[in-house]
Amino acid sequence: RRPPAVICYICGREYGTKSISIHEPQCLKKWHQENDLLPKHLRRLEPKKPEVSPIQAKGFYDLDSLNEAAWISAQKQLVPCDICGRTFLPDRLIVHQQSCKPK
DSSP: OOOOEEEOTTTOOEEETTTHHHHHHHHHHHHHHHHHHSOGGGOOOOOOOOOOOOSTTTOOOOHHHHHHHHHHHHHTTOEEOTTTOOEEOHHHHHHHHHHOOOO
16 A cells, blocks of 8 residues: 655645655745746746645544645646647646647
C-alpha cells in the first residue's frame, strides 16, 4: 500500500504529507519566475490554495477532498491552444504552438 500523497495545488504533482509543506513555497516561487517570463497575454493570476473545511469538529482534513480541490486548482493553470484546443501550462504552450498545425 502506498503512503498517503498530497497533490500540489500549483503544479498538480503528488508529494508526501511531510514534504508538501516544503514543496509548495518553492513551487510558488518557481511559478512566479516562469509566469513573469511569459508574454503578457499568457500570464495568469497567482493560484490560491484551495480551502477545504475540516471534517466535523475533529480538526483533520479529508485527504481525498483536499486532493480534489488541489487538482482542480492545478488544472485551472492550463491554457488552451488557439489552434487545436489542447491545454498546456503557459510555458509549454509556447513550445507546443511552434509545431501545432491546424487540421
